[in-house]
Amino acid sequence: xxxxxxxxxxxxxxxxxxxxxxxxxxxxxxxxxxxxxxxxxxxxxxxxxxxxxxxxxxxxxxxxxxxxxxxxxxxxxxxxxxxxxxxxxxxxxxxxxxxxxxxxxxxxxxxxxxxxxxxxxxxxxxxxxxxxxxxxxxxxxxxxxxxxxxxxxxxxxxxxxxxxxxxxxxxxxxxxxxxxxxxxxxxxxxxxxxxxxxxxxxxxxxxxxxxxxxxxxxxxxxxxxxxxxxxxxxxxxxxxxxxxxxxxxxxxxxxxxxxxxxxxxxxxxxxxxxxxxxxxxxxxxxxxxxxxxxxxxxxxxxxxxxxxxxxxxxxxxxxx
Amino acid sequence: xxxxxxxxxxxxxxxxxxxxxxxxxxxxxxxxxxxxxxxxxxxxxxxxxxxxxxxxxxxxxxxxxxxxxxxxxxxxxxxxxxxxxxxxxxxxxxxxxxxxxxxxxxxxxxxxxxxxxxxxxxxxxxxxxxxxxxxxxxxxxxxxxxxxxxxxxxxxxxxxxxxxxxxxxxxxxxxxxxxxxxxxxxxxxxxxxxxxxxxxxxxxxxxxxxxxxxxxxxxxxxxxxxxxxxxxxxxxxxxxxxxxxxxxxxxxxxxxxxxxxxxxxxxxxxxxxxxxxxxxxxxxxxxxxxxxxxxxxxxxxxxxxxxxxxxxxxxxxxxxxxxxxxxxxxxxxxxxxxxxxxxxxxxxxxxxxxxxxxxxxxxxxxxxxxxxxxxxxxxxxxxxxxxxxxxxxxxxxxxxxxxxxxxxx
Amino acid sequence: xxxxxxxxxxxxxxxxxxxxxxxxxxxxxxxxxxxxxxxxxxxxxxxxxxxxxxxxxxxxxxxxxxxxxxxxxxxxxxxxxxxxxxxxxxxxxxxx
Numbered sequence: 001x002x003x004x005x006x007x008x009x010x011x012x013x014x015x016x017x018x019x020x021x022x023x024x025x026x027x028x029x030x031x032x033x034x035x036x037x038x039x040x041x042x043x044x045x046x047x048x049x050x051x052x053x054x055x056x057x058x059x060x061x062x063x064x065x066x067x068x069x070x071x072x073x074x075x076x077x078x079x080x081x082x083x084x085x086x087x088x089x090x091x092x093x094x095x096x097x098x099x100x101x102x103x104x105x106x107x108x109x110x111x112x113x114x115x116x117x118x119x120x121x122x123x124x125x126x127x128x129x130x131x132x133x134x135x136x137x138x139x140x141x142x143x144x145x146x147x148x149x150x151x152x153x154x155x156x157x158x159x160x161x162x163x164x165x166x167x168x169x170x171x172x173x174x175x176x177x178x179x180x181x182x183x184x185x186x187x188x189x190x191x192x193x194x195x196x197x198x199x200x201x202x203x204x205x206x207x208x209x210x211x212x213x214x215x216x217x218x219x220x221x222x223x224x225x226x227x228x229x230x231x232x233x234x235x236x237x238x239x240x241x242x243x244x245x246x247x248x249x250x251x252x253x254x255x256x257x258x259x260x261x262x263x264x265x266x267x268x269x270x271x272x273x274x275x276x277x278x279x280x281x282x283x284x285x286x287x288x289x290x291x292x293x294x295x296x297x298x299x300x301x302x303x304x305x306x307x308x309x310x311x312x313x314x315x316x317x318x319x320x
Numbered sequence: 321x322x323x324x325x326x327x328x329x330x331x332x333x334x335x336x337x338x339x340x341x342x343x344x345x346x347x348x349x350x351x352x353x354x355x356x357x358x359x360x361x362x363x364x365x366x367x368x369x370x371x372x373x374x375x376x377x378x379x380x381x382x383x384x385x386x387x388x389x390x391x392x393x394x395x396x397x398x399x400x401x402x403x404x405x406x407x408x409x410x411x412x413x414x415x416x417x418x419x420x421x422x423x424x425x426x427x428x429x430x431x432x433x434x435x436x437x438x439x440x441x442x443x444x445x446x447x448x449x450x451x452x453x454x455x456x457x458x459x460x461x462x463x464x465x466x467x468x469x470x471x472x473x474x475x476x477x478x479x480x481x482x483x484x485x486x487x488x489x490x491x492x493x494x495x496x497x498x499x500x501x502x503x504x505x506x507x508x509x510x511x512x513x514x515x516x517x518x519x520x521x522x523x524x525x526x527x528x529x530x531x532x533x534x535x536x537x538x539x540x541x542x543x544x545x546x547x548x549x550x551x552x553x554x555x556x557x558x559x560x561x562x563x564x565x566x567x568x569x570x571x572x573x574x575x576x577x578x579x580x581x582x583x584x585x586x587x588x589x590x591x592x593x594x595x596x597x598x599x600x601x602x603x604x605x606x607x608x609x610x611x612x613x614x615x616x617x618x619x620x621x622x623x624x625x626x627x628x629x630x631x632x633x634x635x636x637x638x639x640x641x642x643x644x645x646x647x648x649x650x651x652x653x654x655x656x657x658x659x660x661x662x663x664x665x666x667x668x669x670x671x672x673x674x675x676x677x678x679x680x681x682x683x684x685x686x687x688x689x690x691x692x693x694x695x696x697x698x699x700x701x702x703x704x705x706x707x708x709x710x711x712x713x714x715x716x717x718x719x720x721x722x723x724x725x726x727x728x729x
Numbered sequence: 730x731x732x733x734x735x736x737x738x739x740x741x742x743x744x745x746x747x748x749x750x751x752x753x754x755x756x757x758x759x760x761x762x763x764x765x766x767x768x769x770x771x772x773x774x775x776x777x778x779x780x781x782x783x784x785x786x787x788x789x790x791x792x793x794x795x796x797x798x799x800x801x802x803x804x805x806x807x808x809x810x811x812x813x814x815x816x817x818x819x820x821x822x823x824x825x
Contacts, residue, residue, distance in 0.1 A: 010773070010774040010778070011774070011787065011789070013774075013778065014774050014777050014778070014786075014787040015787065015789060018783045020783070021749055021750050021751050021783065022750065022751055022755070022782055022783040022784060022797070022800040023749070023750030023751045023752065023753040023754065023755055023800060024750050024755075024782070025753075025755070026781060026782075027802075028758060028759070028781075028802035028803060028804035029781065029802075029804030029805070029806055030781045030804075031781070033781035033782065034778075034779055034780070034781045034806075037780075037781070037783055038778070060750070061746065063744055063746055064740075064746055064747050064748045065746060065748045065749065065750040065752070065753050066746035066748070066749065066750060067749075067750040069749070196779065197779070197810075199778045199779065225804075232804045232805065232806070233804060233805030233806055233808065233809040233818075234809055235781075235804070235806055236779050236806050236809065236810050237809060237810070
């Protein structure tokens with residue numbers, strides 16, 4: 001990683017032309033759409049983007065229109081990282097043969113389905129081989145494009161169309177897969193989490209991921225108002241609440257050394273600022289069934305788990 | 321004009337393929353090993369390890385990623401190669417359609433092998449025949465020499481701007497992939513001169529520019545979009561045009577290659593052996609034709625007007641060539657090393673019989689399913705095919721149209 | 730399908746997109762539109778950054794915020810996040 005820090009002002013970012021263009025067909029209040037804009041605001045030069053099948057791929061490339069003002073490739077659902085591997089290999093081969101002089105950054109983007117589930121094999125393979133690319137996961141916690149089905153990234157308790165809140169089963173029973181831990185275990189130089197509310201933190205992390213000479217992984221929290229049954233105006237508010245409740249702490253790990261990022265560090269330093277997860281759950285239709293007397297114990301259990309995970313993270317950050 | 325300073329090396333089919341890929345100096349090889357293709361990947365790894373190639377070699381974690389990386393490298397402007405067989409090709413299935421739909425001229429060698437279950441590592445054509453509608457050009461070769469020659473030709477065919485389609489070259493598992501033969505090789509220079517630099521078709525981008533078709537930050541373009549009811553059909557029709565153009569291009573490349581090597585394979589589409597006055601004709605693909613040629617010679621010596629038509633190009637299907645070559649036969653047998661369960665015979669049988677339907681006179685056509693899972697077929701068994709044809713020619717009675725050869729009934 | 734759709738001979742291969750989505754206006758999706766009180770605006774650019782549709786721009790010359798209602802889908806994220814409470818969502822009165 002370069003030691004030189006990327007310095008920017010809000011105005012620098014505001015005047016940088018969008019490379020993810022307006023006119024895409026994402027729903028009003030779409031979290032991932034903002035994430036796409038911000039990723040592209042952090043690019044540093046010639047860049048190729050490849051994307052897994054998913055919401056952001058569909059809404060941005062409905063022929064004859066494209067929302068990508070960079071070279072962009074989509075091939076299938078489970079292989080964003082393999083796409084990146086081939087692109088990177090082509091770049092290296094052409095550089096070696098003197099057909100290409102410049103450096104080109106490669107970004108692979110996938111949703112939670114294309115990362116936690118169907119895309120995990122190709123991601124793990126590409127990272128193990130050490131290709132130079134940044135993988136950005138935009139996590140809206142379900143298969144939203146196909147109508148809100150559960151994924152390995154859907155949190156416990158959430159109702160989806162394949163984990164409906166029934167009279168016997170209160171939504172998804174299983175826990176969210178610890179994807180960042182899995183990626184960290186690959187020994188990657190840079191792994192981080194981010195949310196678009198803290199956009200400066202997020203784009204700094206995108207840039208750091210690009211600067212790494214090798215694979216980097218960024219997990220971005222990206223609410224879906226349709227799938228979460230939440231107010232479209234509150235999309236960004238939820239990405240703030242997720243941090244404040246420690247449901248989704250933001251941190252980065254350089255060479256395996258985990259460090260809390262400022263928004264989460266604030267809570268670590270002043271624990272009284274940590275909000276109960278109920279504050280995050282309320283207003284989200286996918287958790288509505290948990291607020292009934294029959295299911296309220298689920299919230300208590302999830303609060304316990306959240307606290308436990310937060311404690312573990314704090315210990316992890318301290319001990320390194 | 322035959323090449324001067326001819327050089328001959330002993331290669332098995334897989335090694336011949338790997339050597340051709342090396343001489344083509346491809347930019348990216350992305351592959352995953354599977355029997356009986358493994359030797360291709362192993363030999364190529366040695367070329368990489370010994371610095372004999374400048375290729376970026378990506379040894380992927382699956383065939384799905386191997387074909388994906390080949391496709392994405394190709395769209396980035398690189399000349400690419402991959403290889404597979406059997407279950408590996410089946411795992412690629414989804415991406416085969418994406419590769420052809422993305423118009424990426426990836427070259428792939430297939431060491432043809434049976435599909436599970438039960439598991440079987442030996443040669444038949446089940447794997448690639450199951451991919452016949454995936455939009456890939458398909459060539460089937462007779463021997464290691466042709467495997468070598470066809471890989472070199474494949475780049476020139478697939479990368480033609482008016483073709484721009486992926487191509488698979490099938491060599492029979494073990495029979496060709498693992499059998500040592502003498503292979504005449506061209507010089508590195510002759511190969512690079514022959515295939516030249518990769519050509520890129522022009523496309524119109526969202527910036528209103530007409531630019532070469534590749535992922536290039538200087539000319540951003542969107543590849544692999546969503547095309548709904550209003551456009552999807554048009555893109556499929558374009559692919560069909562690419563196939564039509566390939567029919568012509570394969571013949572041209574076959575002739576051009578003959579000029580530098582002294583070798584050609586029929587007209588590139590079909591290889592006719594003693595067909596001019598043939599009354600009983602066997603149609604097959606792949607290495608079986610070597611044995612069949614010997615039998616044709618024997619029968620000719622006995623006064624039987626036997627002939628062999630080797631289908632070298634299965635996709636695009638050379639309908640007119642098949643029609644013309646078979647129209648005067650008295651009986652035709654089509655050999656299939658794969659099954660189309662519940663259908664009317666094997667894949668090649670469907671196609672050949674179908675091609676003849678509109679001819680004013682057409683011979684009776686029967687089908688033999690044979691060699692599945694590497695089941696050996698002896699010359700005496702193949703002679704039965706000609707005997708059966710002679711009987712049909714004499715009596716006009718076709719009998720059972722779909723038959724099994726070498727099966728314990 | 731419309732008669733404006735091109736034939737297979739007229740379009741580039743492999744679905745390379747010939748148009749920018751900037752020519753596809755999404756502004757007519759909205760019910761509410763954000764209205765800025767320039768007196769209250771502190772030009773913090775939060776709305777510019779968080780808009781999913783890139784419909785809010787900062788104009789360097791005037792140091793002002795400008796809304797492109799031809800793309801704004803009316804989600805209200807900007808109004809919800811505005812730290813100065815300078816934005817309110819009103820019924821869309823634009824035409825089309």
